[in-house]
Amino acid sequence: MIKKCLFPAAGYGTRFLPATKAMPKEMLPILNKPLIQYGVEEAYDAGCDVMAIITGRGKRAITDHFDISYELEHQIKGTSKEAMLNDIRKLIDECTFTYTRQNEMKGLGDAILKGRVLVGESDPFAVVLADDLCINPDGEGVLRQMINIHNKFRCSIVAIMEVPDEEVHKYGIISGREIEDGVYMVEDMVEKPDNDKAPSNLAIIGRYILTADIFEIIENTKPGKNGEVQITDALLTQAKRGMVLAYKFKGKRFDCGSVEGFVEATNYFYNNILKKCK
């Protein structure tokens, strides 16, 4: 059973400046809910109840968000607005939130390594990048789908999607052999390849299931692309040692780390979720 989910949230979010000058990117809202709450809800729905968040300087709003605000609750008690806090109260009541800081932005691999003190060294765990907003209106959430596959194969899994050839340079790209519908055994993985050097157009997005031996592998992974410790490089080592799977998830993913993706998500949620609730 995977109970712990890691949220690397230490990045600077420079594509959203000046909004992210004093506010974490993960607190930007799609409609009235911050990105990180969508991610925590997805993890909770997948069966996780320990939410381990990697923060950094200027990220205190995340910690406050997952805590009770007594003054506010006192103020709106008995009014119609009280119900607006129901979802977040449920997460606060039923999950444990733990935090550690990544002091230097040394890459996603390094951020995940910092999470070792929070998720421990024995059990597999999930990783959610909250700026990738995923939904599956027709069924199980993306993380739940991945945990189902992990329960069958017991190895690390990355979520993938097909991207246009001209966009492969923005992603980690895998190649591999399809062993069942939408599930690939990873044979190669490369971080942000040149468009003409990518081994496929299957791009890794911000959902992972990792087995705990990944920590020792990251420790021994040298900085790669952009001088950062890349989780992609560590996963390739893990794939060569044993097995890593890539899973073409069912559902939609919005790149809310970019302004275009953020606007697309806002429009989608407004038209397909909010209007239908009214």
Ligand code: UTP
């Ligand atoms: P991004 O590169 O998308 O995030 O990293 P960023 O650096 O915050 O954004 P830009 O490019 O400057 O706009 C993907 C995820 O990995 C986390 C980020 O917080 C984000 O959720 N991350 C990345 C870390 O936690 N630490 C790092 O050193 C790098």
